[in-house]
Amino acid sequence: MKLITVQSGEAGVRLETSEGIMHIGWCTPGIARIRYTLNAELSGKESLMVVSRPEAETVPYTITELPGHLQISTAQLTVEVDKESCAFSYRAADGTLLTREPARGGKTLERTEVYHTVFDASADTVETGQGADGLRARAEGVKRRLDREAFHTKLEFEWQEGEALYGLGSHEEGMMNLRGRQQYLYQQNMKAVVPVLVSTRGYGILVDSGSYMTFHDDAFGSYLWSDADEEMDYYFIYGPEFDQITAGIRYLTGEAPMLPKWSFGYVQSKERYVSQAELIAIVQEYRERSLPLDCIVLDWQSWTGNLWGQKTFDPERFPDPSQMMNSLHAMNAKLMVSIWPIMGAGGENHEEMKAGGFLLGNQATYDAFSEEARALYWKQANEGLFAHGIDAWWCDCTEPFEADWKGAVKPEPEQRLLINTAESKRYLDPGLINAYSMQHSKGIYEGQRAATSAKRVINLTRSAFAGQHRYGTITWSGDIAANWGTLRKQIADGLNFCMTGSPYWTLDIGAFFVKNPKEQWFWSGDYDEGVADLGYRELYVRWFQLGAFLPMFRSHGTDTPREIWQFGQEGELMYDTLVNYLKLRYRLMPYIYSLAGAVAHRSYTMFRALAFDYREDVQVHAIGDQFMFGPAFMVAPVTEAMYYGPGSRELEGVLKQRRVYLPEGEWYDYWSDERLEGGVTIEAKADLETLPLYVRAGSIVPLGPDVQYTDEQPEAVTRLKVYGGKDAAFTLYEDEGDNYNYETGAYAMIELSWCEADRSLTIGKRAGDYAGMQAVRQFAVELAGYAGSRIVTYEGEAVIVREADLQR
Template sequence: MQRPKKKLRIKFITEKIARITFTEDQSFKDSPSAIVITNSVFTGYRFHESETEFVICTDALKLMVNKDTGAISYYDANENLLVREPERGGKWLTRKEVYKYVYPTQTEVSVNQGIDGVRVPSAKGQRVLDRIAFEAKLEFVFSADEALFGFGSHEEGFGNLRGKSRELYQHNLKAVVPYFVSTKGYGVLIDCGALMTFHDDAHGSYIWADVVDELDYYFIWGESFDEVTRQYHLLTGKPPMLPKWAFGYIQSKERYVNAQEMIQVVSEYRRRQVPLDVIVLDWKYWPAEGGWGQKSFDPVRFPNPKAFIDELHKLGAKLMVSIWPKMTGDCPDRRELLERGLMLGDQSTYNAFNPEARQCYWEQAKRGLFVHGIDAWWCDCTEPFEADWSGAVKPEVHVRLLINTEYAKQYIDPAMINLYSLFHSRGIYEGQRSTTDRKRVVNLTRSSYAGQHRYATITWSGDICATWETLRRSIPEGLNFCVTGEPYWTLDIGGFFIRHDPTLWFWRGDYDAGCRGLTAPDLTEPDLKDTGCTDLGYHELYTRWLQYATFLPIFRSHGTDAPREIWRFGEPGTPFYDTIAHFIRLRYQLIPYIYSVAAQVTLNSYTIMRPVALDFPNDITTYNLTDQYMFGPAFMVCPVTHPMYFQRNSKPLQNAPKTRDVYLPKGNLWYDFWTEKPFHGGQTIKADAPLEIIPVFVKAGSIIPMWPVMQYVDEIPDAPYEIRIYQGADGEFTIYEDAGDGYEYEHGAFALIHLIWDDKKGELVVEKRQGSFKGMVEAREYNFVFISNTNRITKKAIYTGNLLRVSPKE
């Protein structure tokens, strides 16, 4: 469609994906996308026109375009209106000047130590006009009966985004993805790397973008949320499998200071028979001389890195190490990047947008760390700038937006300021994949963007505070992140900052007793006096947080101010310790379920952690649930987000109810996971929530594979399965098995075992195993547990890969 000075183009990628491009230039630029990687074009569409509209149809979608204004209305194949743009057009471009900063090649910068790394004050560059581009605005008219989710993880604790606004720029406390989904069965991806904002408020319903060459976006439809995500992954790439051990317990703190301390911590977990799979080495492991960010071990505190890591491996633990995009001083890594001209203008942050810089950075990480046997990367500070991370007063929303984005624009093209983490993650993934196929890439990173999932990233929510309010807000924020097709999200269990520092707006935890603050940069031996936060109010908060995190895609404890090992919260026989131990052990019992669901992420674009509303879109009561969510197809998790036992300073709470309200979606039977008592859906109940549990409900028809507690994942590869079948509805589940690490699964080296429950017949069918892999357990004991509203029946069998029928009636 063309009008004077305006051009609108619609292409179909599949029958369910329409790409819309709008420009006021003479032609479309079609610049390469950092987000979208497919070149597919679907040509089986149909076109006709009326006096007022162009109509473009596939068997799944119909787009009606107003001839006068270009406004698009989107319909499904049954003529149901999904969403529309306002009749005035809805797509707006305004020409603007785009500037860049030019720096002398030998710019010298000063640095200072920040809370989460070094801070590099702005270097002085010359601001020059680079080009003319556009700022863009895309408007929608949403239906009153739909809920919206997405745009990543932020601070405010929003669930359903109707009536809300979002500022889309990278920050310590923001992980941005320019994509949203609707309960009406569609998603919208904006192909843009610039600052954006979303509004559905008094200012209107629209997405604004700071700098674009042209407005470029994708409309995606699917019969279900999972189908929408599958189509989205056709555009942006599939998430690869993480290793099985990545779904175990990850123990971290700010920070372990030497090899001996880390070995002692893992050994103590083994002695206590509390499972652990990963221990994390935070900053300052590098040599004392030089500067920040060197990717090699200090020879004094880590004299034999390979022997140290081998010892961890013998204990059944993996090592994750933090690496940083910033380097300072005269450290060899920085010097090499500077000499090759591979730094951004601050001369401190490597230029991840440059393929040569990514390759150089990877080679540094490989020779300094990976060759010694480390297992996972923690790519910290990947925003990579934080201009507002100082001061006692938190700036207003619009002020923070300007402070952070204008700073980033000094070093990164304004059209790309949200893309640093995407390119950084690409460099790590491609570097490791080119080095070996025996270890799957694991990259824990603080920022994200559309498409980053294809590089095996896990995103965490940043340096959050230890408050009940932060815990409450984290639940919907994690959900809004995961619906964007980025499947792996986590947080710092217990919050990063525990204590309250009145001089820093972000260091506002509620608990001071026993907290030491940031680990001294020059510390070389563990501080034996640092025994942890002693406030019982914090112990309760931490315990509830860990219960919640047991049902997150990734299960990780981390923070500053005080250590987080289990013995910092008591000893066996005390309530906090016992509850923490119980939930860590439960996580390991659920590994067959979790790993199988994770396989569906890779195979079928499933989402592990999901808003209840997207599984039950016909139940509008679910639309605004912010403290309940689905964990895979079976579990509805209902965290406890208020204290019941202690206030701050260990002050006991009197007569606090030990229950919480839980809404059970209608149309289903739900089982209390702990008591196995059934409840009908469509009601709100008072669920018991003493310290020992959080309310967890299982949907009827669910099939849940479990196995015994292990000290690390796959400690006992041939352990028996317990297969729980929750009767009351038909159901199915596919158990996934593979080698647990390496990329042979990409070549078909895995096995699938499909289980089908026929509720009317009262029969479970375990189908013939499909596929195989080296080391596969050929015969395994299966203990079937049939749970109904009247009884619990157990049957045993040896599954050898052949079809098996089991009934509780026999």
């Protein structure tokens, strides 16, 4: 492919080649948009993913013509184009090579025919059935009709030696560094696709494609391939730090809004609470035991009988939904309700959707790509559920056409790819099958935002897509099974998800499937006795310790109960350990909510792979079982049994410790305040009570009191614990907690800074205010390693506390 002509303008640079047209545009000085087509013109397609289009920006750039190539440069990034092959190389402003395509060129387009399915109304054959993850409906008697031509796209790279790659969403294999790996990108239970790669060389790649994709870095090559696109369309994002890359991704795909403060507290769920009386009784017991709780979840079948997906309460089991909500709210608890995009025949919601022509070809799943259908779906959810006062949505099964959750043998990866994508393409445009979840989320978000600004949208989804986070979503990892290998893999899966710019991810604490009936491949837990098995109790405690440091702290699953008291009684090791970590989560709430403020206001990421903060340390590149939780904490979950195997079999000779890598710098053991030098791997204490937990020197951690729910005791003293050793800074963020007034400036920030040279903490002047703000408050300043503290009365003006004011 030879370069023929070059045309430049405000929108970017158009390259006429011997094999099509390429265009390089600039969104910012560090973000380039690259498009390529074999057609006479670029498509001008509307993106579902990207909200900030490059055409809206005017970015200065220069073109330098050299003997063998062009250099198209901004102040931060250069794209070099080889004149003979049109191979691209990407360089930082100082000339550092970031990555490049193969010398022969790295962009391939192959024309492909795109078909849509025509459902034969005369046949009118729809098969329905219920699997382990809900109702499924499949239409027969269909024909295929040619819709248009599109392209298979293939984008190749030559990665650099020692370069690590991350991202692509949350999958189930536990891959951390994606080098030398392959991944299939299609939506499915336990697969949440976000087509983003992030590199330790300091750049990211966002592919604007809604079709299924594959990633390869193996014997078949190093590339991203997509199935059906109007053109090749991707963004190259320069950092070089990961926080800068994820900020660039959110610049393109939208910022993440504030979630309600309560959503960072403990969320109790299981499959399933069946009645109004049971929901109220569970919350009452949490309160009677003085166990913190902010939300309880009503899983599937809140509807009447077999009216699957109907968005109303069964009047027999939920006789007075409004009174139920009043009772829960009186106990300072919220309710999250599961809703589905698929609806069984016979329900009012289904009939209304059918009458409007808003159902897809299986006559059960609504068309989330239709604005009118989304509006009707919200109307139904509002009238049937939200009007009663529910607080949060659980949009389950947002990859509605999964088709391989059956049989005793798990299909091979390539089989699963073909089975599931074929089923999705049966009902959806092949170029959009990965985007259903985002459009479904959009409808919920826009509907609730239009209904009220007093209650923030929060939506727990099983699937994801680039940009979905802008609709108030948290993605969880699907219906996983209870075993130690799954626990270990989940950490890397979640970290990769959050490196795609989507900040909120969680999992089922304790796993969804606990038993193993051996009849279905996915129902593969190791503990047939459930919570009665001491082996499961140990696994659950370790999972709970991890969950205390995730963006959402939520227990859920089937087969066995999940409430704290199911794991023992007060005075017993496992019960007491669960309670300790439950209370720790709540003491950390000022820190956690400040991180949420940083997510919304500074494009921050709270659940962080070590490469976020130690990108150039090659030793962290493959570590998938440690992570940073905000700037201060490094968490090293225990992911192997130390006490019991399945069947309550007692283990012998297992050391109660785990290996932990401490990156360069100084660290504090959170539990003892012992100072440790970094750059080494240590054997950390890891008995059941102890999650290996470290605080980075140069950290300030705000802590709250023991509370029963997140907004209890707003007037309480806030502890500010300083971990010295180097200068430190932290922004304490506060707002009203559950409305959108922050969007118009109703929030407050207090800059905290520690000066190591003169050993002093400055509590800065408060910036901003909001309704209900504590104008006068008290801080207790502590220094790690010191026994004493100093109480400071703070009235919004700067206060300095020196080491001499504290006692050892």
